[in-house]
Amino acid sequence: MTKRTFRRALAGFWWLTLLFLYLPLAVVALFSFNAANSAASFTGFSLRWYERLLGNEEILSALANSLVLAIVSSLIALGVGCLIGYGMYRHRHRKLGWLIVLIYLPIVLPDIVFGISEMAFFVKLHELTGLLQPGLGTMIIAHVTFQIPFVALIVYSRFVGLDPTLFEAAKDLYASPAKRARHFMLPTIKPALISAFFLSFTLSVDDFVISFFTAGPESATLPIYIWGAIKKGVSPEINAIATLMLGAVAVAAILSLVFSRRRPA
Template sequence: MRTSRFRRGLALFWWLIVAFLYLPLAVIVFYSFNAANSAAYFAGFSLRWYQRLAHNDQLLGALSNSLILGIASSLIALIVGTLIGYGLYRHRARRLGWLIVLIYLPIVMPDIVFGISEMTFFVTLERHFGVLGPSLLTMIIAHVTFQLPFVALIVYSRFVGLDPTLFEAAKDLYASPWQRARHFLLPTLKPSLIAAFFLSFTLSVDDFVISFFTAGPENATLPIYIWGAIRRGVSPEINAIATLMIATVMLAAILSLLFNRRDRPGRDS
């Protein structure tokens, strides 16, 4: 009797948590189809705001900047972060406490402090050397700096979970460094590399503070555009943008789940 009550209590608690997390998103989706010009009241269903998004050049430009920024910074962070993670694993026997602190620092540092420091650094370089003025390039550099720790730690944790004798076995089979990287390291690290890339891309697309301090006048990203538009009030157009982002994330999650089920061992048994 007590067990059944406890389970019902846990189920009720679970649904309350789900409602707390997703009801605000449901409200945004609902009002994105609002026919009224204001989100203060609902005047019937309409797709007018989605049609306006397709003809909004500023929004499309911001979306393009976000995609370029996210993909470019994530690829650079993936390459450099993988090398850092491998270096941490190769020299794990040494005392690298100071290096671990440097890696964790961008993770625990408040975004506004990190953004202001990046802005000051780039402004100083531009003033004295005439390079790296606020632009998409400075945003990419800034994003790489806070993506690197996540990639390095993910790759390092994957290396730590490997059997060290696998590296010796590859050498005993006379595999060259390129062959070890191509036929052993890359296939082994593939799940971690994919996870690190998508995590970096998500952090980049989601970032507002650091992008705001390092962006140029013509390089607004989607979060910066939404922030500028929301200062004039929350409109159904903003809700439509948020709905499209929610749908994209849900689609990515569903595809990831389907791929995981397809690659799961024993699926044909």
């Protein structure tokens, strides 16, 4: 096999992989504009299913819960994860292997195990204290717990990429810790913070398993609503909801990528 043939084979494999990954998403988006009442066949383009979404109070409630959950949990995870990431950087020369394991554990732990453990904890805590009844509050706490490691690692990687002498220079200029944080560290890691927020937002909007185990009767999110509605069959309305979610997640992912590649002047 010549070098040119090998490159063509790799290019063909690349396009087949992309087709395998995104063709199902394209089909969902296409059938969300289906004029027919069934998703079995495509009869023409129509926006009727998107119009129906605007009049469905149950879907709008699920959308509101998803946005509140994603925004609030992302902001909390951003604050806590930023502090953990900076702490990891400050003490990076010490033997903190156990801390690294604790940070990575929520990332590699299966969602089903994580969700069941969170549910069991909240149920037992509610029985003992009467606090944290399953609902939006418990969902926010559960989402924060798996978002924090992603934020901490992103912030830590940004700090590691900085020249250590910059911190010493700020001290030599008699900048107080508050001024160093405000005028040096925060502007420097701003792209990392923005990308970490959008990544956390994407993870929250996309999550189903952990949300399902920690949700209450009045706190259904869009993924939970879709799971319940799909039992009756895949309708163009479900395709429309899925398409909107795909668009929101895609925008958040693109913004995260853009800001993560930016470097301060």
